[in-house]
Amino acid sequence: MLLTMFSVYFSQGICLMITVLQMARLPNIRVASALLSAAFVYDIFWVFISPLIFHESVMIAVARGDNTGESIPMLLRIPRFFDPWGGYDMIGFGDIIFPGLLVAFSYRFDRASKKGILNGYFLWLTVGYAVGLFLTYLALFLMDGHGQPALLYLVPCTLGLIVILGWVRGDLHDLWNYGKGRTENVVDEP
Template sequence: MHECLVALISRFFGDCGQKILNFPFLGEIPLLSAVILPLCMVFSIFWAANQHASYAWIGQDILGISLMTTVLQMARLPNIKIASVFLSCAFVYDIFWVFISPLIFHESVMIVVARGDSSGESIPMLLKIPRFFDPWGGYDMIGFGDILFPGLLISFAFRYDRYKKKGILNGYFLWLVIGYGIGLFITYVALYLMDGHGQPALLYLVPCTLGLIIVLGWLKKELEDLWDFGASRPEHSPGEA
């Protein structure tokens, strides 16, 4: 959360992050970090102490989005060859723990972990939002992995478009974002058709993102370049940090 806020504020108010403070034992720390970090710590501690409150989902989602944004800034896929292996493994993993694990453990391990089983204690590794208009209540949930794994591919598409100086319509980024949205929509349709039984979202998201970029690359005759991108050339365009 600290990393995201510092980056966001520095982007719009560049000068505010320039002042440096010298703390005993800690050394030089930017003033912006010295102000924001304690606030983030208070926010996180408040959420942890009140995570069973009706409004706790707001704090969990804010912290979760901050975490995923930071991961997407740090981790990068170099090409779709690596993306294909990575997302294919995640695809099989998701299907196994949702659909096949009940045959071995008599219940879906993924769903039990997400919902916290009978203890009510769940690992906060998902985004959740209340079903406001559902008389039965409950939450709609999506795991971090269902956002991060396709997100890494979408981030790669954005960097590739910038390197190739592609426009928004003739590049890959926009179409992968649309593909992700379609995959998510199909996930919720499947959830409805299966009476609320948890779905492996990557079953639908991987074909709608990885499959889409492969098809588009083949149609544009750029699939070979996408497949080995970064192997023999710098990934960043000149002047890009």
């Protein structure tokens, strides 16, 4: 029964995130920079600064739920397989959706610019997201399980990476102004 409830909530959350990533599109990295920077500050404030005001981290309290164990269904709970106490890790939908929008944008940009897998941005942003997620869990481990704002690690590893790569490759102007003054070349996907 518990496993069935877990799989239903988990799959509904995954489906919701996939739907958002399919429907919402970033027009360029100018908008991505504003969105991800705001989410970056928001995440850090509610995890690290809110305890100074409210005597506990509001983000962590909301994610864990109240004493009944119920929580807002805006996060994924992933069981720890080798934890003798049967704990779980949590990642918020925003920690997947916001960087995911940038990764999806990089895929569209690569297709429209006819860039290959290595000279494009999609592969590198996917690797950057994985590195950012690894750093998040490393910080979680090093800080003895104290909740971490995942966007603190994910934003520099995705937005920072596309800005630096774009600057080095000479594409930063195109990435910044993409879709401005022209229609986007959309390639039909299978």
